[in-house]
Amino acid sequence: MRYSLLDLRGGDQVNVPADQFPPADVTSTKYYLDARTRALGTAMPDGEATAGCDVAATPDLVSFVTRFDQETTLVGYPKAHLWVEADGSDDMDLFVLVQKLDAYGTPLQAFTALNRGAVAQDVTERGGSILRYKGSDGRLRVSMRHLDKALATDDVPAHTFDRVEKLSPGEIVDLEIDLLPIGLTFHPGEQLRLVASGRSLLGTMxxxxxxxxxxxxxxxxxxxGGDHASYLQLPVQDA
Structure with missing residues (x-):
């Protein structure tokens, strides 16, 4: 099989051969969320903390960022393992996005279509995501979080969607959200941002x-942190 690695700065690699996907030299690595610093890191943060947003406010999202100090390649299946709570509701529609930022924090994107004119810019600004790559995304309704133990793996969660488990006031639950497969390279100084929101971050496909x-x-x-150590699991290719 073959896969592509995007750097979103003109140095993309396409038709990379492999015997399997993810490639055998990929290690699933946990990047823990730290609500105090809004950072992602491979070390679990000391102590518990929370980050949140009002779904009717601006901003209606929270994000966490890590900066890579060496050449890093991600290829495979990301997933988000989050501990969440709904304040003022008994359910949540949760959307997550992993995006690449340059060293200055600017999101990097790339058109997947040859037409990159004004009309293409317009229709992909808040939709048409099949035409412009902005990152790897996933979504889940929290009441449908029950995992299918026969199908789920450590890398790719699968849900039964056969029951509704509403949240009680103050209840904190953990859930796993699968994201679309990823193939991204990060040069030293570039950053990765995990965004969580109550609305679709890419619009329609x-x-x-x-x-x-x-x-x-x-x-x-x-x-x-602590007993509620949320993390983003990334497929890191060995250097």
Whole structure:
């Protein structure tokens, strides 16, 4: 099989051969969220903390960032393992996005279509995500978080979608969200940002599609550290 590695700065590698996907030299690595610093790191943070947002406010998202100090390649299946709480509601529609930033914090993107003119810019600004790559995303309704133990793996969670498990006031639950496969290279100084929100961060996949309206209210809270160690699991290729 073959895969591609994007650096989103003109140095993309395509048709990279491999015997399997993810390649055999990939290690699933946990990057822990720290709500105090809004950082991601391979060491679990000391102590517990929370970060949250009001779904009707601006901003209606929270994010966490890590900076790579050496050449780093991600290829495979990312997943987010989050401890969450719904304040003022009994459910959450949660959307996550992994995006690449340059050394100055600017999000890097790339068109997947040859037409990159004004119309293509317009239709992909908040939708048409199949035409412009902005990162790897995933989504899950928290009440549908039950895992299918027969199908789920450590890298790719699978959900049964056969039961509804609403949240009680003050209840903190853990969930796993699978993200689209990734192939990204990071040069020293470049950054990775994990974004969590109560709305779709990319809009619709196809231009003209009706956008999904989440059934969200209240405040979304992410817990980090201690007994609620949320993390982003990334497929890191050996150097």
């Amino acid at each position: 196809m231009p003209g599609n009706r956008e999904y309206t989440p059934a969200n209210s209240g405040r979304h809270i992410i817990h980090t």
